[in-house]
Amino acid sequence: MSNATKVIGTGPGAWFGHIGDSLVAMQHGYGKALRRSRGRTIVLSLIILLGLVYPLLHQYVLAEFSRNVFALPLPDDTVMTFMMIFAIMAVGLNIVVGFAGLLDLGYVAFYAIGAYVAAFLASPHWAAIGINLTFLGNVGPEAQGVHLPFWLILVIAVVVVATFGALLGAPTLRLRGDYLAIVTLGFGEIVPLVFKNLSSLTLSFTLGPIVIAVDNVNLTGGVQGINPIDPPFLPFLNILFDSRSGPLAVYLGVFLLAITVVVARNLQYSRIGRAWMAIREDETAAAMMGVNTVRSKLLAFALGASFAGIAGAFQASYLGATTSDFFEFSTSILVLIMIILGGIGNIWGVIAGAITLTYIDKTFLPYLGQRAQDSPIPLPNPAEYNFLLYGIILLVMMRFRPQGFFPDRQREAELSVGGLAEAETAMGVELDLDNVSVAPRGQEETGPEARKAETIDEARDL
Amino acid sequence: MDQIIQTLIIGLANGLLFALVALGYTLVYGIIELINFAHGDVFMIGSLIAFALIAPVSDGGYAIFPVTAGTAVPLMVLGIVLTLAVTMGLTAGLNAGIERVAYRPLRHAPKLAPLIAAIGMSFVLQNVGVVLAGANQRTIENVFPTTNLLSYIGIDGITLTVSQVLVGVVTIPLLFALSWFVAKTRQGKAMRATAQDPDTAGLMGVDVNRTIAITFLIAGALAGAAGVIQILYNNVTVWNLGFRFGLIAFTAAVLGGIGNMKGAVLGALILGIVSSVSDRYVSANWTQAIVFGVLIAILVFKPSGLLGQQLADRA
Numbered sequence: 001m002s003n004a005t006k007v008i009g010t011g012p013g014a015w016f017g018h019i020g021d022s023l024v025a026m027q028h029g030y031g032k033a034l035r036r037s038r039g040r041t042i043v044l045s046l047i048i049l050l051g052l053v054y055p056l057l058h059q060y061v062l063a064e065f066s067r068n069v070f071a072l073p074l075p076d077d078t079v080m081t082f083m084m085i086f087a088i089m090a091v092g093l094n095i096v097v098g099f100a101g102l103l104d105l106g107y108v109a110f111y112a113i114g115a116y117v118a119a120f121l122a123s124p125h126w127a128a129i130g131i132n133l134t135f136l137g138n139v140g141p142e143a144q145g146v147h148l149p150f151w152l153i154l155v156i157a158v159v160v161v162a163t164f165g166a167l168l169g170a171p172t173l174r175l176r177g178d179y180l181a182i183v184t185l186g187f188g189e190i191v192p193l194v195f196k197n198l199s200s201l202t203l204s205f206t207l208g209p210i211v212i213a214v215d216n217v218n219l220t221g222g223v224q225g226i227n228p229i230d231p232p233f234l235p236f237l238n239i240l241f242d243s244r245s246g247p248l249a250v251y252l253g254v255f256l257l258a259i260t261v262v263v264a265r266n267l268q269y270s271r272i273g274r275a276w277m278a279i280r281e282d283e284t285a286a287a288m289m290g291v292n293t294v295r296s297k298l299l300a301f302a303l304g305a306s307f308a309g310i311a312g313a314f315q316a317s318y319l320g321a322t323t324s325d326f327f328e329f330s331t332s333i334l335v336l337i338m339i340i341l342g343g344i345g346n347i348w349g350v351i352a353g354a355i356t357l358t359y360i361d362k363t364f365l366p367y368l369g370q371r372a373q374d375s376p377i378p379l380p381n382p383a384e385y386n387f388l389l390y391g392i393i394l395l396v397m398m399r400f401r402p403q404g405f406f407p408d409r410q411r412e413a414e415l416s417v418g419g420l421a422e423a424e425t426a427m428g429v430e431l432d433l434d435n436v437s438v439a440p441r442g443q444e445e446t447g448p449e450a451r452k453a454e455t456i457d458e459a460r461d462l
Numbered sequence: 463m464d465q466i467i468q469t470l471i472i473g474l475a476n477g478l479l480f481a482l483v484a485l486g487y488t489l490v491y492g493i494i495e496l497i498n499f500a501h502g503d504v505f506m507i508g509s510l511i512a513f514a515l516i517a518p519v520s521d522g523g524y525a526i527f528p529v530t531a532g533t534a535v536p537l538m539v540l541g542i543v544l545t546l547a548v549t550m551g552l553t554a555g556l557n558a559g560i561e562r563v564a565y566r567p568l569r570h571a572p573k574l575a576p577l578i579a580a581i582g583m584s585f586v587l588q589n590v591g592v593v594l595a596g597a598n599q600r601t602i603e604n605v606f607p608t609t610n611l612l613s614y615i616g617i618d619g620i621t622l623t624v625s626q627v628l629v630g631v632v633t634i635p636l637l638f639a640l641s642w643f644v645a646k647t648r649q650g651k652a653m654r655a656t657a658q659d660p661d662t663a664g665l666m667g668v669d670v671n672r673t674i675a676i677t678f679l680i681a682g683a684l685a686g687a688a689g690v691i692q693i694l695y696n697n698v699t700v701w702n703l704g705f706r707f708g709l710i711a712f713t714a715a716v717l718g719g720i721g722n723m724k725g726a727v728l729g730a731l732i733l734g735i736v737s738s739v740s741d742r743y744v745s746a747n748w749t750q751a752i753v754f755g756v757l758i759a760i761l762v763f764k765p766s767g768l769l770g771q772q773l774a775d776r777a
Contacts, residue, residue: 103574105581171762178497178577182712183761186754189709193751329705333581340578384597388589394582398575399567 022262052254055080055247073367075359077246081318083358084253085311090338090354091260091347092307097336098345098408099273100300101280102173103181105332106188109168110161110305112327114312116195117157119226119322121148129217136235150232150317154256157313158306165305166298173297188332195220196324225323232317242320249318256314257351260307264347267303276300330387334361337390340397343404352406361386464619469742470735475626477734478633479695482688483711484718484726485640486557486681492657492721493677495573499580500560502708503587504682508553508689509699510595515545516693517602522595529605529694538605542694546632550686557682558675566671584705591701599700602693625695632691636684637727643680644723653677657721706750710737713757719770728768 033041055077066072075083089111096104119125124145126132134147148156172183199222220226231242232252241249267273275296278286287293316322334357342353369383382389397404483505490498517523518530527541527548564583568576606624644650655663656673664670693699714733718725733753740749760767 103577172758175761175765177574178495179761179765181574181577182497182716183758185709186757190751190754190758193748197745197747197751330585333585336578336581385589385592387585391582391585391587391589395564395579395586398571398579398582399564402571402575 022266026262055250059247071367071370073364075363077250078243079358079362080247080250081253082315082362083355084250084257085315085318086335086338086358087257087351087354088253088260088311088314089308089335090342090350091257091264092304092311093335094304094339094344094347094350095264095267095276095307096300096304098339098350099268099276099280100297100304101177101276102297102300103177104184104301104304105181105329105336106168106184106186106191107305107308107335108327108329108332109184109188109191110165110308111312111315111331112191112195112324113161113164114157114309115316115322115326116220116226116312117160117309118150118153118313118316119221119229121146121153121156122150122230122317123147123226123228125221125226147230149235150230150313153313153317154310157309161309161312162302162306165302168305169298169301173294173301185329185332188329192324192327195225195327196223199223220324223323223325225321225325227321229316229320229322231320232314241318243318253314256310260310261347261351264307268347272296272299333394334390337393340402340404341393343406343408345408346404346406349404349406349408353404357390360389365389465742467620469738471620471622471626473735473738474731475629475695475734476738477714477731478629479688479691480707480711480714480734481637481727481730482633482684482691483708484714484730485637485723486685487708487712487715488718488720488723488726489653489677489681491715493653493674494565494569494576494660496565496576496580497712498565498681499577499708500564500583500587501557501681501685502704502706502711503584503591504553504557504560504704505685505688505692505707505711506591506699506701506704507556507587507594508549508686509692509703510591510600510689511549511552511686512545512690512693513595513600513602513699515548516541516605517600521602522600523602531603531605531607533605542628542690546687546690549690550683553686553689554679554682557685558678561675561678566674584708588701588704591704595699595701597701599698601698604697605694629691629695632687636687640680640684641723649673649676709757710753713753713760716757716765716767717760719767722767722769725767725769 030041058074058080059077062072062074063076066074089107092110093104093107096102096107124143126146127144131146132144134143136149136152168184168187172180175183198219201217201219231240231245232249233240239245239248241252243249275286275291278289278291279293279296283293315326335354338353338357339350340353341357342351343349365383365386369381372379372381483502486501486504487498490496490501513522514524515526516529518525518528527544529538529541529545533541560583564579565576568579604625606628608623610618610621611624611627612618612620612622644653652663652668652673653676655666655668656670656677660670663673689699692703710733711730714730715726716729717732718727718729720726733756736756737749737753740746740752744752
């Protein structure tokens with residue numbers, strides 16, 4: 001993967017050329033996978049193909065069947081679009097938590113910033129203070145407020161959110177794992193509060209000859225949020241991808257997800273990706289080997305965050321509205337559960353986790369809730385207790401399968417061959433790595449290590 | 463001037479309440495280096511238990527130790543004492559049970575595993591709160607007279623209510639009792655030894671598992687006491703009370719220097735005053751953001767806190 005190292009530090013032209021290279025490489029990779037394990041590759045391909053056809057199948061066949069013949073818990077196109085949005089976020093959070101081993105509990109902040117970037121740049125919001133700017137949008141030139149095209153907004157959202165990611169990361173990366181988790185959590189709480197509260201801003205200050213005076217300006221729309229936001233729009237073909245566009249929006253989501261997957265995969269196998277994994281395993285050792293840990297961790301934060309920016313901008317444009325209520329701590333945790341379920345570090349695993357959990361959250365539990373309501377005996381509504389289920393999932397996964405259902409194969413191998421567990425068994429002691437390592441280690445290491453330690457504990461109790 | 467003192471009084475009362483919960487974070491972090499995310503929710507469960515014990519049936523409680531505005535003073539004191547005892551006992555047991563089920567199996571796992579388990583436990587407890595008391599706020603009538611105690615000594619500009627005094631009367635003895643327990647008793651010594659080095663403490667004959675369980679019992683009992691005060695002082699509880707409150711208390715613990723008990727109390731009092739000043743002079747909408755801003759600022763600039771010792775690997 002020598003071409004992957006070109007990612008960092010080359011211009012946008014090289015980027016596109018590089019993505020082309022990647023597509024070719026993927027083709028080669030597919031052939032290789034087909035030769036290596038034929039059955040598995042074919043089954044996976046069929047699942048992906050079916051997934052790609054499903055939105056159409058649902059629109060024209062299954063929805064009718066479910067409506068008229070027998071109610072099935074089928075995800076509709078809104079749910080499918082959200083599957084893609086959450087999958088994009090899961091891939092992004094996986095860069096921070098999975099690759100670099102930094103626990104980010106405030107990921108929702110970047111999602112919120114992405115959504116508000118879209119809201120600020122494609123809505124009539126600023127007309128209230130007389131700012132009107134329409135540029136290549138899908139609205140007429142007489143439209144009030146700021147209207148930029150969706151594709152430009154995506155790029156701006158990525159840049160803005162990555163900047164915020166770096167801003168948050170810069171002062172906090174000295175912190176140890178659990179402190180970092182709390183700082184990011186605090187950031188994740190502050191950002192939606194700021195969006196909620198900046199609804200009547202009054203300030204005035206003098207900067208040399210410039211006097212800035214703002215009187216009661218509604219900056220963020222407050223509790224009501226901002227709407228309407230222009231939907232994603234494909235020029236020339238005149239296609240709108242709004243919440244009424246059915247499968248079209250799902251396919252836009254698939255397209256965006258595909259881009260993020262290509263970027264994430266290239267990052268994973270590039271120089272920076274290997275630096276992240278070195279830091280995750282042992283920050284001190286990585287630094288000794290010449291890895292610039294601060295720069296690498298900052299990049300992890302900024303790049304991981306930018307994915308949430310894409311997801312946020314897409315979500316706001318798709319729904320046509322955004323409010324601060326959308327971005328709660330529970331959303332950060334939901335994405336975290338997705339990647340823990342799927343297998344931290346494995347891109348395909350976390351996508352599977354995101355799709356599964358979004359399905360459970362938005363289709364399956366409400367479906368059960370509907371059944372419970374229809375039943376003659378009073379039953380609790382499972383949709384109201386979704387976070388009870390997620391809490392239990394977290395507890396059970398941490399206890400019994402911390403590596404997730406589709407663990408990253410490379411990491412599993414790293415951990416089992418000549419790993420810590422082996423050394424411990426050979427020496428008959430428990431190695432205390434806490435004094436050696438300052439890096440928060442990934443979750444995959446839990447299994448063998450924990451079991452070994454328990455028996456030692458038991459031995460000590462006797 | 464009166465206004466400032468008034469704000470300080472409210473801030474101190476809030477701060478004492480924060481202190482009870484903050485101590486739970488600091489005790490647990492001191493001993494097993496775990497940010498016990500579920501602690502705020504144990505406090506919330508405590509407030510629900512207190513609500514059930516105290517509130518009249520018309521408000522949705524069970525009035526087992528009925529304390530209302532009309533209750534005679536001796537009965538009221540008895541009711542509050544019994545409520546405190548029962549609530550503290552139940553939350554202590556709950557907290558120790560959580561440790562046994564969720565954290566002990568992960569004791570030697572990487573540090574982030576128990577943290578994530580604690581987040582899971584927090585969600586579980588919140589939903590238990592919804593099951594027990596529904597999704598809406600539960601409120602009771604203020605049970606204490608609202609007369610200004612300071613008017614008896616001729617000060618009218620500043621108000622000090624009975625409920626504010628109650629916060630001090632319950633909290634301060636508990637703080638001294640805890641301080642005595644940790645400093646003077648055999649078990650307290652075991653706790654300090656385990657906090658320093660669990661392995662060595664184990665070799666010296668300290669039952670580490672038992673010591674950690676007792677730490678969780680104490681933390682849970684303090685959270686239960688805070689829950690009772692929450693009901694009697696703020697008169698309201700709801701299932702998601704614990705999350706935000708817990709974060710404020712955790713901030714207090716970090717501000718004071720996590721692992722340090724005096725620091726937790728100091729940090730809680732400071733934050734209590736900061737939040738009442740913010741409520742009064744900025745806007746209640748911003749208080750939350752200001753508290754989190756304080757948290758981030760401390761963690762970034764002085765992770766050891768005001769009274770914490772400088773540990774190389776702590777930051």
